[in-house]
Amino acid sequence: MKAILEKKENNKATFNFEISERNFEEALQKAYLQNRGKFNIPGFRKGKVPRKIIEMNYGVEIFYEEAINIILPNAYNDAVEELGLEPVDQPEVHIEEIEKGKPIIVKIEVAVKPEVVLGDYKSIEIEKVEYNVTDEHVEDELKSVQEMNGRIIDAGDRVVKVGDILTIDYAGYVDGAQFDGGTAEGQTLEIGSGRFIPGFEEQLVGKNKGEEVDVVVTFPEEYHAEDLKGKEATFKVTIHEIKEKELPELDDEFAKDVSEFDTIEEYKNSIREKLEEEFKNKEEVENENNLIEKVIEICEVDIPEVMIDSQLENELGEFDYRMRMQGINLEQYLQITNSTEESLKEQLRPMAEKRVRGDIILEAIGKAENIEVTEEDIDKELEKMADSYKQENKEQFIKDMRRGDLSFLETAITNQKVIELLKANAKFK
Template structure:
């Protein structure tokens, strides 16, 4: 089989594949054998009708389409390899005509991976991000632990203030009609949390236990329930209980209770060390992200829509997975946010385009810098994966992984090598 490149414009390539008549005849015979059991022609047992008889009854081209489907995938793959192309979408196939005794000429048009015009990434300068642990950071961390270790106590002798935790019953009305989903009993609500409709919580401040309150609010225009958008509503609220969180004193006893240290000072020092480590990791991530962003900006590439669409599906799957880890599925998220799958795709599209461009740029720099991935690199990464997945039989895990497609791992290793190289080249101010 012979492949000839006809033209290459932007990211679209046209080429022809010439399939020898003898190869096409073999594929036609294979198509006949595959389908002959379907035919029932008088004078012949089912499945035993000669190919010639079938072609006399249905036409000589009867098996051609099946033959093309059998032979074309391999011919296409061989042509792509021969012409050193990297398709990123399904090809458009055109066969003008098939004439017996002549080679079959197939015309192919397909979108391929674009070329990257690499910028002068070696002269890039980036302002270095640094985070320093302050006394306020330590105090904030202490307060967080203090909050977690607070105890809830009943309030009997005062009115509601911000921060109190109420137990309430309520019924919601629009006009004289009680609306669906606007009723609850023994509902817990922290005043100031912002969980309820704007203006709801503020109207309970200053009220007392056992008091019944008419809370008047207006639903936001972007509210998820169509029938309530922009409507004024009255909630008849009864305050059953008022509770507050009593916080422990920040002293040595507190340190003993919440940590392995005997004094508050030792505990503060430990918090500082952990925050310094956390801030250092944050610095590295943000500096690395800024570095990649600057390098991407310095390069030019015309990204095919097909590549963005493919990445967009990946982004959508990742988003769905993140939502599920938070206890809701994609359909519920769309309902809560009053959005559609199309609007979500538009929201994710710039991220998908940037991700594709980033991968293309890193790949181009890897080629320019002759960065390669060795078997040793792959083994090290597989060992890390085995450890992270807590595999008892590490050797068996690595052996099983090596039986599959590890191109994703090679790409990840290559990209990391490129990033490490860039970090050593680029100037951080």
């Protein structure tokens, strides 16, 4: 096959190629064999009608479309490989000439991966991010564990204060009328949590158990319910219970209860070690991200819109997954925030574009530096994946993974090698 590139500009390639008469005839015969059972012609059993008879009755072109569908994918792939193109979208196919006994002329238009003009990526200077663990960090972590191990007890007859956990009934009114969703009984509310409308919780501070309180608040302008935005509301609140959290003493006994250590000092040291590891990982991630952002700045590339749109769908899927991990789906999130999928996509678009741009530039640097991914590299990553997914039979997991497409893994390994190269050459100030 000989493919001819007509033009390549604005990340779109136009080329044509021929499908030989012999190859097209083979495809026509395959199309006939696959479809002959669909024809009923008097004098012939179903599925036994000769191809020539079918063509005489329905026209010689009867199997053309099916034959093109059979032969075109491989022919297209061969042409793309011959021309050294990297398509990023489905092609537009135009059959320029098709006639029995002659080669088929096919014209293709397709978006292709853009070319990158690389900057001086080996002379980058960036500010180094550093995080140091302080005594305050350790104490905050310790207090967090203390909070988790607190007991909820009755607060007695005292008034409400910040941090208390109340059981309340309430009914909300706007312009003297109750509104939908503004009524509840036996509701649990922690004062200071910020769960309710701004100003609601503060007006319960200093009140007593059994007291009925009129709480007057104004709904935010960005509130999800259209009919309540910016409206003033009065909530008639009855306080049924006032409870507080009793925290354990931060002593050696506490350390024994919540950890494997015998003393509070040993436990604090273990917290410091854990935080130092976390901060180290955080530093590494942020320094790498800043390095990639700098590389993006100094390199030139024009991204096809179709690549951004494709990544945008991935970003939306990841966002939906994160929402589900928090107990709501995408549709519920859109209702709560009074937004649409399109508006959310616009928010995610800059991130999608940055990811595509970064991936393309890292790939270009990898090619410029002749970075290769070895079988050993892949095996190491598969072993890490097996450990991450807690696979008992690690060898079987790796064997199963190797049966599939591992291009995603090769890309990730290449990108990481490029990042290591960039770090080795960068000057961190």
